[in-house]
Amino acid sequence: MEEFIVTEKLTKSYGNVKAIQDLDLNVHAGEVFGFLGPNGAGKTTTIRVMTTLTKPTSGSVRIGGFDVVKESDKVKRMIGVVQQHLSLDRDLTVRENMEFHARLHHIGSSERKRRIEELLEYVELTEYADSMVDTLSGGMKKRASIVASLTHQPKMLFLDEPTVGLDAQARRRLWDLVRRLNSDGTTIFLTTHYIEEAEALCQRVGIMHHGQLIALDTPLELRKKLGLITVETLVDNKQTHYQYFADRDAATSYVQNLPPDVKTIIIRDSNLEDVFVEQTGQKVGDNQ
Amino acid sequence: MITVFNDIYSVLWVDLRFLRRHWLSTLVISLINPLLYLVAFGYGLGSGINFGGVGYLEFVIPGIIALTSMSTSFSGSSSKLHIDRLFYRSFDACLMSPISLFSIVVGKALIGLVRGLLSSVAILAVGVVLSPVLLVTPLFVLVLFTSCFVFAMLGVLIGLVMNTHHAMGTFSNLVMLPMTFLSGTFFSLNQLPDALKAALYVLPLTHSSASLRAAALGQPFPWLSFVAFLGFGLFFFVCSMVVLKRSSA
Ligand SMILES: Nc1ncnc2c1ncn2[C@@H]1O[C@H](COP(=O)(O)OP(=O)(O)O)[C@@H](O)[C@H]1O
Ligand SMILES: [Mg+2]
Numbered sequence: 001m002e003e004f005i006v007t008e009k010l011t012k013s014y015g016n017v018k019a020i021q022d023l024d025l026n027v028h029a030g031e032v033f034g035f036l037g038p039n040g041a042g043k044t045t046t047i048r049v050m051t052t053l054t055k056p057t058s059g060s061v062r063i064g065g066f067d068v069v070k071e072s073d074k075v076k077r078m079i080g081v082v083q084q085h086l087s088l089d090r091d092l093t094v095r096e097n098m099e100f101h102a103r104l105h106h107i108g109s110s111e112r113k114r115r116i117e118e119l120l121e122y123v124e125l126t127e128y129a130d131s132m133v134d135t136l137s138g139g140m141k142k143r144a145s146i147v148a149s150l151t152h153q154p155k156m157l158f159l160d161e162p163t164v165g166l167d168a169q170a171r172r173r174l175w176d177l178v179r180r181l182n183s184d185g186t187t188i189f190l191t192t193h194y195i196e197e198a199e200a201l202c203q204r205v206g207i208m209h210h211g212q213l214i215a216l217d218t219p220l221e222l223r224k225k226l227g228l229i230t231v232e233t234l235v236d237n238k239q240t241h242y243q244y245f246a247d248r249d250a251a252t253s254y255v256q257n258l259p260p261d262v263k264t265i266i267i268r269d270s271n272l273e274d275v276f277v278e279q280t281g282q283k284v285g286d287n288q
Numbered sequence: 289m290i291t292v293f294n295d296i297y298s299v300l301w302v303d304l305r306f307l308r309r310h311w312l313s314t315l316v317i318s319l320i321n322p323l324l325y326l327v328a329f330g331y332g333l334g335s336g337i338n339f340g341g342v343g344y345l346e347f348v349i350p351g352i353i354a355l356t357s358m359s360t361s362f363s364g365s366s367s368k369l370h371i372d373r374l375f376y377r378s379f380d381a382c383l384m385s386p387i388s389l390f391s392i393v394v395g396k397a398l399i400g401l402v403r404g405l406l407s408s409v410a411i412l413a414v415g416v417v418l419s420p421v422l423l424v425t426p427l428f429v430l431v432l433f434t435s436c437f438v439f440a441m442l443g444v445l446i447g448l449v450m451n452t453h454h455a456m457g458t459f460s461n462l463v464m465l466p467m468t469f470l471s472g473t474f475f476s477l478n479q480l481p482d483a484l485k486a487a488l489y490v491l492p493l494t495h496s497s498a499s500l501r502a503a504a505l506g507q508p509f510p511w512l513s514f515v516a517f518l519g520f521g522l523f524f525f526v527c528s529m530v531v532l533k534r535s536s537a
Contacts, residue, residue, distance in 0.1 A: 051384055055536050076386045087377035091306045097378075103298035104385035106291070148381075 002029040004156060004187050005050065010059035012045050019045040021211040022059070027189055027204075029155075032182050034202030035191040036272065038282070041208040043191035044084055047160050050189070051081045063156065077105070080149035084160040084191075086141055088133045094144045095120070095129040098151055105152035112151070119147040123177060139170030143177065150181075157181060159190040163197060175201055195273045207276055214279045223270045230274055231255060234264040242277070244270055295387040299395025300402075302378075303368055307403065318363075318407040322356040326414070329474050339476055342505060349415040349422060350504040351473035353408055354497035357432060360407040361439040362446075362464060365400025369447030370456055383536070393444055393528045400440025401433075408432055421505070428503040431514065435496040438521035442492070445528045448535070467493045492520040 005027035012020040020042045027033045035043050048054040050061050052072040060067060066074040088097045095116060102112040120126045123143040128136060136144060142162060149157065159178070163171040178201055182188050192198055198205050199219050207215040207222075215222055227244025229251040234240055245251040251267050258265070276282075307314060326349070334344030372379040382392050412432075416422050450456045471493035477485045488494050495510075495517035502509045 053380060053383055053536060073386045076384060079384075081380075081384055083377065083380065085377055087380055089302055089306075089372070089376050089378040091309075091376075092302065096302070096305055100298070100302045101381060101385075103301060104295075104381060104387055106294070106386070 003027070004029040005033075005061065005063050005189065007050075007061045008059055010046075010049065010061055011057050012042075012049055012054065013057045018211045020049070020056075023211075023213055025206055025213060025216065027187065029187055030182075030185070031203040032178065032188040032190065032201050034198040034205040035189065035208060036193065036195070036198045036205055036276070037191075037208030038193055040210075041193075042211040043193075043208055044160055045211075046208075047081070047083075047158050047189070047191060051079060051158055052076060077152065078154055079156045079158060080152070080154035081158045082142070082145045082149050082160065082162060084164070086133075086145065088141070088145055088148060090132070090134045093130050093132055094125060094136070094148075097133060097144065098148045101148045102151035107152060115151055115153075119150055123147050137170070138166050139173060142166065142170075142174060146177065146181075154186070156187045156189065159188065161191055161193070163192070163194065171197075195271055195276075198272055205272065207272070207279065209276075209280045209282075215275060219272055222272060222275045226270055226275050226278055228270055230266075230268055230270040232264070232266040232268070233258065233262045235262055237263070242274065244274065244278075292388070292391055295391035296395040296398065298387065299382060299392055300398045303396075303399035304402070306368070307399070311406070314403065315406055315410060318356070318360045318403070319410055321359065322352050322407075322411050323414070325352050325355070325474075326411075326418075330418075343419075346419045346421050346505065347476070347501070348474060349419050350501040351497050353411050353415060353432070353504075354435060354493060354500045355468050355471075355473050356411045357404045357408040357435040358439045358493050358496065359464065359468065361400040361404025361436040362443040363400075363460075364403030365397050365440040365443030366447040366456070367443075368399060369396050369444060370450065370453075373447070374451065374453075389529060389532050393441075393525065393532060396447070397437065397440040397444045397525075400443045401436045404436030404440060405433070408436065423504055423506050425503060427509065428500065431496070431499045431503050434514075434517065434521070435500065438492060438496070438517060438524065441521050441524040441528065445524045445531065448528055448531045467491050470494075471497050473497050489516075492517060495520070 003026045005025065007023050007025045010020055010023040011018065023046065035046065037043055045054065049056050050063065050068060052068050052075055055069055063075045064078050068075050089100065098116045098119065099112060102115065107115065120129050123146065125140060125143055125147070128140060133141060133144065163174055166174065178188060178190065190201065202219065204218050205222065206213050227246055229245045229248055231243045231245065231251050231254060232240050243254060245254065255265055255267065330345045330348050334348060337344040339347045369379070412424070416424065446459055450459060470488055471491045472488065473493065477488060477494070495513040498510050499514045499517065
């Protein structure tokens with residue numbers, strides 16, 4: 001398997017805060033890699049280091065074989081980045097923003113025009129090409145940001161929390177776009193704090209907590225390690241207890257042998273939220 | 289070399305797109321203050337004053353051109369850069385592209401130069417009509433260009449350093465506004481005690497205004513001031529480069 005991103009003992013500190021701590025991570029060429037974790041886990045910082053915006057305190061990142069600090073120019077040509085917050089120029093139209101990105105990446109005039117039309121078509125924004133960015137809906141802004149970052153045809157696309165603030169329909173549509181980009185050959189690194197997003201899109205998932213990677217595998221393997229089936233029980237209407245089992249038979253026999261004062265029994269498939277809770281004692285959605 | 293020019297133009301290009309849409313309002317707004325100064329000082333206050341054979345109006349117009357070049361070039365580059373960095377976050381696109389920091393700094397300064405020249409030339413046109421003795425020589429044009437560029441570079445530096453809207457406003461009120469009035473724009477520094485006069489030479493506008501006035505009135509050109517002024521520009525440029533390099537730490 002070709003590794004597209006390799007980090008070694010990557011650490012980034014802001015004063016006393018270790019935003020990333022000894023991160024060892026690899027992203028395979030061609031996959032959708034999900035970086036899952038609650039707010040403040042260090043996801044954005046990791047993306048900023050990988051995309052050359054911030055220098056690591058120690059450790060290293062190589063992308064496509066190039067060091068992000070020493071060979072940043074080569075890295076920059078290979079990657080496209082869509083930041084967590086809208087980062088388009090809101091005084092310009094969608095097309096102008098795309099042209100700006102293409103110019104910054106030295107795409108010649110005729111090639112530029114061709115690619116912009118093609119990309120607008122690709123995300124169905126052709127009829128909004130000459131609208132000011134501010135007049136677009138949230139989902140359209142996101143799609144515009146994505147195509148703006150694709151004008152130089154990067155091999156790797158970073159998406160930082162791409163669906164935050166989008167309604168359910170816009171979110172689904174964006175997921176489809178991510179899948180389409182990936183099947184057209186783009187390696188994707190995406191961060192999210194939505195469990196279902198990581199499960200729906202990502203071939204492999206890294207789970208971050210307080211700047212540390214606490215799990216790294218396919219969603220299925222992570223669930224297998226925990227137990228594929230979860231049993232939730234409520235004792236005295238107070239606290240929910242979770243038990244994990246390799247299969248339904250094991251779960252059922254456990255439930256049958258529970259004392260009678262244990263109420264509200266749910267048997268369901270385990271998910272990445274359970275993996276996270278078991279590792280950290282917190283929920284991914286918690287803001288600590 | 290060609291790529292550098294190309295890159296600088298790419299950075300300028302976005303800001304030119306904006307200016308193309310809003311050039312008239314941008315221009316009109318930038319002329320309000322200088323025109324008020326012209327009326328209040330040139331006609332109101334100074335109509336009877338004479339400076340060594342030069343009427344006050346002739347004296348003050350080059351000063352007003354200098355301060356116009358300062359304020360419009362400065363705000364032209366600083367405000368857009370500030371917005372791009374902190375509100376639109378579109379500045380990151382420049383930082384994540386393979387163009388050099390040099391191209392980014394110069395490109396971001398050029399929009400200040402363009403806007404500064406636009407407004408200064410408009411004021412100059414008014415000035416030439418009101419005071420036909422003004423000489424628009426190649427030297428004058430050179431000094432005007434330089435003035436716009438140096439203050440545009442200061443704008444880049446401040447746009448890079450200030451991290452809040454409030455800090456930007458504070459700098460304008462604490463540094464730019466006093467400089468407008470103290471730099472020999474409205475009065476001759478020769479009237480001042482030596483200590484104060486020396487102190488005012490730390491302000492870049494003092495040099496720009498002295499150079500512009502000498503060029504416009506055909507007086508002996510203060511080359512030393514002009515060189516000092518270029519030094520300010522170089523200093524602002526170097527600081528901007530350092531700040532930008534450190535921003536990724
Ligand atoms: N520029 C910065 N200066 C100081 N602290 C920062 C900075 N950026 C991030 N942090 C801190 O680093 C930690 C990780 O933040 P971040 O990477 O934004 O998390 P996430 O994207 O997972 O929500 C947080 O504690 C945050 O406060
Ligand atoms: Mg984040």
